[in-house]
Amino acid sequence: MKFIDALPPYLLAIGALVCFGMALWFFWQESLKTAGALSALFFLCVVLAYLPQAESINAFAVNVRLKKNVDLAKDAISQLRELAKVNARVGYTTLAWGNRMGTPSAADKKALVDQMEQQLEALNVSKQDRKEIARPLVRLIGLDLYYSFLQTMERYVHVREKDYTDQMRQHPEDQATKEAYQKHIFAVNDWRTQLDHPYDDVDGYNLKSSLRRALPTPWVNQQDAEAARKLADQIQTLFDDCAKQGGYTADAAKFIDRYGDTKGFNDQLKETFGRGFD
Structure with missing residues (x-):
């Protein structure tokens, strides 16, 4: 077959013409078997010469x-x-x-x-x-990122409460500490009241707004408030990149795997505020 494919088309065309002429001659001589064989060979030569070179077939229908x-x-x-x-x-x-x-x-x-x-x-x-x-996936990536931030803030609430408890244990008669602790409790309660619940509206929540409401600004000092803002900005950037890509980015996947469980929340607490949670 490779040998036939390698033959120049004009050789097959010449062979077809020769077979056609000889078929007519033997038919004229009434040698029908020979004429029939040559006719078949003519047709074969035509097929081998024409079809490999044809880009379209227009015969009949x-x-x-x-x-x-x-x-x-x-x-x-x-x-x-x-x-x-x-x-x-x-x-x-x-x-x-x-x-x-x-x-x-x-x-x-x-x-x-x-x-x-x-x-x-x-x-x-x-x-x-x-x-x-990919939109449903991206929206839930945002929830994973938000949950990591919120859990870190919740752990910081307990860290601050532990600070007040230790101070009151050491100075049980210090009225100022007790009053500061009461203000802290009220501020945290107000903070929790204003938190968004994005799981109730997965398709329509606004991560930037939810992160802003979750900032612990009312009950932390300026330094800790700035640290929380930086973390919120980092999370917002990770989400925006995921939305732009239409799925996980390498950085977002790494962040969620690193800070998406209890150990990760505690690690994030230490890295953000320099405080551990026991």
Whole structure:
């Protein structure tokens, strides 16, 4: 077959002409078997010479059938693209809501999301469509980041309460300390009252607003308030990058895995305020 493919088309064309002429001659001589064999050889030469060079086939209704097949193939690809979009939407949503207690890790989720993103891109799903499909996941990434911040602040509440308790134990007659502790309790209660509950509105919450309300400004000193603001700004930046990408960024996945559980909350407390939680 390779030998035939390597033959120049004009040699096969010459062979076809020779076979055609000889077939006519033997037919004229009434040698029908020989004429028939030469006719078959003529047809074979034509096929081998013409078809490999043809970019389209227009004989009879073949071209019409080919066009219909191409249209069917295009429709199939379009349907496959829509199917992939639906499958990805289900995958993103399942991945977002599943295993909310810490497994799989954010890094593992990111690897799966990246694979789905590559599949959608290969099917020519637009970036805008891919971001819309990934929206449930991105919204829940924001909740994970917010929860890490809020839990860190809650631990700081207990650290401050422990400070007041130790002071009152050491100086039980110090009225000023008792009054400061009462003010702290009232300020923390007011702070908790104004906190947002973004889990009640996963699709519509505003992370920036929620972080602002969760800042402990009313009951901490200026230095600690600034440290909390820096952490809130870091979290907001991580979320904005995730929204822009349409999924986990490497930094966001690393942050959630590092500060997304009890040990992580305590570590963040130490890194932000320089205080530990026992």
